[in-house]
Amino acid sequence: MEFIKKHKLKIILVVVFLILIIFAYIGVKELLYPDTRKDLYGSRLDGMEQFNVDDNRLKEEVKELSKDEKIEKIDSHLSGRTINYTIHIKGDLDLITSKSFGDKILEKFSDEEKQYFDFQLFIVNDVENSEHYPIVGYKHKTSLTFVWTN
Secondary structure: OOHHOOHHHHHHHHHHHHHHHHHHHHHHHHHHHHOOOOOOOOOOOOOOOOOOHHHHHHHHHHHHHOOOEEEEEEEEEEEEEEEEEEEEEOOOHHHHHHHHHHHHHOOOHHHHHEEEEEEEEEEEEOOOOOOOOOOEEEEOOOOOOOOOOE
16 A cells, blocks of 8 residues: 555556557557548448358369369469459360350359359460460359450
């Protein structure tokens, strides 16, 4: 008790300093991260629960597509409203055949799903200095087919 009486002013200053530090921390956090309570994608994913597109379904479709002997490996993942596919092909396949994989992928989805999701298709091969690969195809939800890079 005697210690408190002797150092009353110092204790008050330390408590006030700690309270100011806590308020400063909260203020800086709110300034730097103002939307921590909101979803990462905002309202862009509204209505996604009505579609049965998840990683399990994508894995099943990848298994079915990988039966083609021209395909070495396929990876897929869902990121927001974008479905990404990475196709590793064997050798230096012609572009028409490799671009047809995009149509095969779109066949697996309903028209409503095609109008909701965007699709990205990355096609790479194992040839080191290929002049045609890698190529990227992108289908926006409002377009009918893929648009390809050179």
